[in-house]
Amino acid sequence: MQAAHDHAAHAHGHDAHAHHPSGIMRWVQTTNHKDIGTLYLIFSLTMFFIGGILAFGIRAELFQPGLQFWRPDFFNELTTMHGLIMVFGAIMPAFVGFANWQIPMMIGAPDMAFARMNNWSFWLLPPAALLLITSFFVPGGAPAAGWTIYAPLSTQMGPGMDLGIFALHIMGASSIMGSINIVTTILNMRAPGMTLMKMPLFVWTWLITAYLLIAVMPVLAGAITMVLTDRHFGTNFFNAAGGGDPVMFQHIFWFFGHPEVYIMILPAFGIVSQVIPAFARKPLFGYASMVYATSSIAILSFIVWAHHMFTTGMPAAGQLFFMFSTMLIAVPTGVKVFNWIATMWKGSMTFETPMLFAVGFILVFSMGGFTGLILAITPVDIQLQDTYYVVAHFHYVLVAGSLFAIFAGTYFWLPKWTGHMYDETLGKWHFWLSLVFFNVTFFPMHFLGLAGMPRRIPDYAMQFADFNMIASIGAFGFGLSQLLFVLGVVKCARGGGVKAPDKPWEGADTLEWTLSSPPPYHSFETPPVVK
């Protein structure tokens, strides 16, 4: 084996010298997991602000009843594109960025298993984003069928929908390649002694998430391909006159869509499971049960999809099945929440910004979980379908869940990534403003939904005016607070602040903290031995 390697080193010697592009080409051609992780995170932050501007547009229109700014169809484009961009452009790439940076370091590997394909996984995203954003400027405008692009709305709209469909195809390809890379890296590149049950929980949650992605992204590709052929080639998948059924789109879509929801939250669980023990200075309580709970959530996610479509008409047995299977998910999720609390119990706790976001996550995400349980109850759901209660619910789990965990992880690992400490005061301001404004924005939406305000409508009845105004003020505050985050990250990345030690957090014990801050270009060139 050694001889073969010497031979190879000789044969490719010229490549090793000739091939180090600089400037922009360094980023375009890079095969380094840290460079690619950084690209993912920057892309995600950019899309987060683009999606945020669309949210500004939505909340500005809803600030008062009546039509102020937009035509109703443009309002639909705003809600649709806000959803698509935040889900596929901001949250998912952010977690893949974390996976790229952290997984090789946490398992003691030099890089990802497929470093070149890793580059392609990222560089597929900017073209997809370009397709999505271009759709605003074509005749008929951007997709306006909601981020779920239900047929028959999606089989009717203009060319913008085609661009959206192709963008989703490309982002799906990117996700599948990224996931194959992550699964292979985790299963094949671990340092000696790093058995599966010794892996940090962030790695575990990503392993399971990646399997979910490989399983369901192709299903989404199938669904939108059927939409495309129904639109342009005369197939009848979603047309009752041809023997098809528009509701079939919902079934296929949510078979993808529900696991997708967990794709966006499981890595968040992973990040929180790294942060809490570090600042409680105690090992994670119930490590094995966390692993099993994550797996259970992933498996259950495949048999609950129709709870998104209780109002489409379903046999009572179907309603009961999907109601009970959905409520069953509360059990493993509860295991997780209690494990985090038990980890903190009698811990020697300090509350730096990552810990604040993690504790905030547990509190606010749990509320989103509870409203999820309420929505799982079929008769309640039939009342609340397509109201602002649903909007409140999924923003509690996606913003206060996924996004807060992304913030927690960013502050947690920024010292490692950049070699500098972030500004703690700025971070705390960012946390408290985000937490307060988040609740100001989304808590009133529960009341609006219970009172029957429908979502995706640009105008509303007079009695909803007060809560909408409060929500809009909260949304503007939340959006502006995120500038503090950018400020903090930029300061840190440009070398402001104190130099970070190799292990800035006393209670952190995973492998990345054994490397220097910032870590070497290839994390572990010789594998560490894990005992």
Add this chain to the structure above:
Amino acid sequence: MMNQSARYFIPDPSRWPIFGSLALLSMAFGAALWMNEATWGKFLLIFGVCTLFYMMFGWFGSVAHESEGGSYNKQVDASFRGGMSGFIFSEVMFFAAFFGALFYMRVLSVPWLGDIEHKILWPDFIAQWPTAGPGVAERFTPMAAWGVPAINTLILLTSGVTVTIAHWGLLKNNRAQLIIGLALTIALGMTFLFLQAFEYHEAYTALNLKLTTGAYGSTFFMLTGFHGFHVTVGTLMLMVILGRSIAGHFTAEHHFGFEGVAWYWHFVDVVWLLLFILVYWL
């Protein structure tokens, strides 16, 4: 840099991925324009496809070069195996979406359209598979299973045998057996594709069975069409490894390129068996 250590292989920075991204971008814009009656979209689409082929040629070329140059150790080999398994699993799920649609239509939506509530809308509709749906008036003949499709089943099953014979040849260093086995497999694949094209021609001209023929036409052509596309890709992959085999690539111990293609070919084979049973036969 390559070969930092004996244990790990990390490729150099590469220009191929960005070509792939630009290819898909121009394919997507081209296809969207073309579908919406902008004729020059077609050229953008073709340009994108050509760029994609250029990228694949270059990328796979450098992988083959690295492999033959001895850069890939056991760990890289295991990574490739994991990666290919993941890719095939994703393909299985892609087909599952279309098989799911077929199941949904046959078991649920078509019977619903024939039930008592729908008699007001479509009093004459009889819910019986195969159907073009209640609103499509044209008559058509469904594709019979025991003609060309049965022959195609035999062809694909035989090709699974020939690719295994080629593998045995590789394992015992019998180059002639490897090359003849692969050539036979390619010939069978191309025969399959030829018969499939003939069958489509029959469907459109003699049976009045088209993509637009309601539920049956949609599922029939989308399922067999995507399968046929995969057979085409598989045949191209077989041609590549045939070329590599003739050029002296692969050893009995080190030949994942061959195995990956063989796995893919078996996957395509299994999908066909499901198609034959669920689309043609039952």
